[in-house]
Amino acid sequence: MAETVLRAAEDGALPQIPVGDWIDTGFDWVTENFSPVFDVISAGTEAGVEGLRDALLFPPPVLFAVLLAVLGGVVRSVRFAVVSLLGLLLLISMRMWEPAMATLALVLVSAVIAVAIGIPIGIAAAKSDRVSAALRPVLDFMQTMPAFVYLVPAVTFFGIGLVPGVVTTIIFAMPPGVRLTELGIRQVDPELVEAGHAFGSPPGRILRGIQLPLALPTIMAGVNQVIMLALSMAVIAGLIGAAGLGGVVVTSISRLDVGLGFEGGLSVVILAIYLDRLTSAFGQRRGRLSGFPSFLSRGGSVGKGGLAASSRSADAVTPVGTDQNAPTESAR
C-alpha cells in the first residue's frame, strides 16, 4: 500500500512545484525594475565601507593597535588591553593588517545597519504578539537558510564585490539583534511598566525611560552576537569578491596554500575575540560604572543610616546587592 503511494509520487502523481523557477522569475523582475535603486544602495554602501576602511588604515598600524588596546583597557581590564595588544601586533607582523581593517570596516558598517534595523523591529515585536509571531519564521529563515544561498541573489542585484557582501552580512547577522531586543524588553518586570502607566507616563516615555534601559544588557548581548555573526559572514563574503580576510582565505583555498590560509584564519580569530570581549564589556559597563559611585558613597551613608535606624528604621540594616561588586571594584 505504502509502496504504491510512494511510486505514485515518483511517477508525478504529486505535481512538482517549481519553487526555484518562481524565485528566478521574481528575482529577474526585481533586477530589471529596481536596478537604479540597487545602484544607489550599492554606491552608498561602497563609499561607506571604503571610507571607513581608509580611515582605519590612516593612522600607522602600530599606533592604531595601541589605541584599540587602550580602548579595551578602559572598558574592560588592563589584562584585556595587554592581550589584545599582543594579538593586534601579531596581525601586523603577519602582514594581515590591511585585509583585517577592510574586514573590520565591512563588519562595522554591516553591524551598524543590522542593529539600526534590528532594534526597532525587536521593539515592535516586543510590543505586539502578532508582529512577534509573524516575525519568528522570517527570522528562522534568515538564520538557517545556508548563507551561501544569499550570495547568489545578492550578486545578481549588486554585482560582484563588497556591496553584496555587506547585504548578505546584514541579513545573516540581524536576527539575534531582533530576538534579543524583543526578549530583553519582554523580560522587564511588568509591574515596573505598570508603575509607569499608573503615574501617567505615555508609552514612548515608558519605552525610553524604563523598558530600554532595563533591557540594555540583553540588547547589548544581541549587538555582540550581531557583530560576531557579521564577522563570520564577512569571511564567506570573500567568495563573492569582498576584500579583506575573507579574500585572503579564499585565495589560500584556491592556491591550496595552508600557511596563508592559517594566517588569514588566525587573523579572523584575533579580530573576533577582540570584538567579542570589547562589545560584551560594553553590555556590562552600565552596571559596573553605576555600581562604583554607590559603592564609594555607601561608606558615608551607612553611618547616617545607622543613626536613623534608632529612630525609625529597624529594617535599615544590611543593604543587599552590593556585596558581590565589592571585590571587583576594589581590585580596580
Added chain:
Amino acid sequence: MPAVHAEGLFKVFGRRTAEAVDRLRDGASVAEVRDRGATPAVIDVSFTVEPGEIFVVMGLSGSGKSTLLRMLNGLLEVTAGTVHVGEAELTALDDKALRRLRQEQMSMVFQHFALFPHRSVLDNAAYALEVRGVDRATRRAKAQEALALVGLDQWADQKPGQLSGGMKQRVGLARALAADTDLLLMDEAFSALDPLIRREMQDQLLELQASLGKTIVFITHDLNEAMRLGDRIAIMRDGRVVQIGTPDQILEAPADDYVRQFLADVDRGRVFTARHVMVEAPTLVSPTAAPAQVLQAMQDHRSGSVLVGDGDGRVAGVATEDAVRAAVAAGAPSLAGLTLLPSVDVRATTTLSDLLAPAAQDEVPVTVVDDAGRLLGVVPRGAVLAALGGVPRPAPSISRAPADPVGATAVTTKEAVSG
C-alpha cells in the same frame, strides 16, 4: 463629592465578555459563564469612597480585588460600569486625558514595590513629578521632602537594590506621596513585607494619613490589616463584594458565614487601637485653678483624679483627689505647687494588647496623645476589656460636657468602670 465612585463595575476576561456581563446581570452563576469561555473577575461592584477616607478592599487571592483596583485608575479597562474619580468620569476618558488624570489625581503603591532599579532612590521618588513635567529642581526638592516623610532622606542617592524590603516600600510610598495626589491606590502594599516591618509600615501609614488626609484605597488579603487601617472595608469573594462597612459594623454584624469565618481569625487586641476605644478628651484643669473648686467638681463627678494641663493642650500630670484635698487644707491659691503624678500616655495607634498594661494600673487615667503630646482623648479602663470581648464601642456620652466653673471634667477610673 465622593473621591471615588464606582457603579456596577464588571471585569470579564476571555471571549464574548459583553454577553457574559448580560448573563451575570440576569443572574447566571460564575460557573455557567465560565463554561462559555469567559472568566469573570469582578462582578457588579459598586461603592463610594469619601475624601480623606482609608477604604480597604479585602479578599483572598483570586477574589478580584487587584483587578478592581486597576479599574479605578484605568490600567484595566472596565467591561461594564462606570468609575468616577473626583469630577471626572474615568471610564469615559480617552488615553491622553486618562494619563493626565493619573498624573494629577492618583498615584499607586505596588505589592512588589515596582521601583526602577536603574534610578536612584531620589529619582524614583521624583518619577511622578518628572512625568508631569515639573522642572528638575522643584521635583527633586519635593521628592526629598517625601523621602523625609518616610524617614529615608539620607538614602536619596542610593539605588533601590541596596535597600531592604521595608525601605523599598517606603520609597514606593514616597514616590506616591511626592506626586501629591489626593487619591492613593495601594495594591497589597505591605503584603510582601515580614510581619514586624508590616506593622511598622501600617503605623507609619496611619501617622502619615493623620497629617496628610489623603483618600486611600488599600487592597489587602489580611483581615487584621484591613481592620487596623480601614475606615471602611469592602470584603470581596469570587469577584463580588460581600459586605461593605466600618470595621466595627463588620465585626458586629458579619453579612454571611464567609465573613464570619474570617472574623474568627481576627485578633482584636492587635486590630483595635486606642483610637477605637478612647472617649472625648476632658478639658484639662488649668494649673491656676483654685483647689477648692476643683475638689468640688471632682466630687460632683465622683472622680478620683483630674488631669492638669500645662496651658498648651498638653498634660502636665494627674492630681489625685487626696492631693487636691491636701492643697485645699493647706489653703493653696492654685494647683501650681501640687505634686502631680505622671500621666500614662499612649498613642492613638497603640493596640489594645499594648493598652492592657497601662490600663491595668488604677491610679491615673490612660491618656491618648498625639506626636506633639497634645491630649486627644482618654481610654476608660473598662473599654479595653469590653472591646477585646467584642462588646460594642462605648457610647460617647461617657465623657461629660464641662459643667463647672473651673472648666474641669474629670474622667475617673471609677466612673469608667461603672460606665
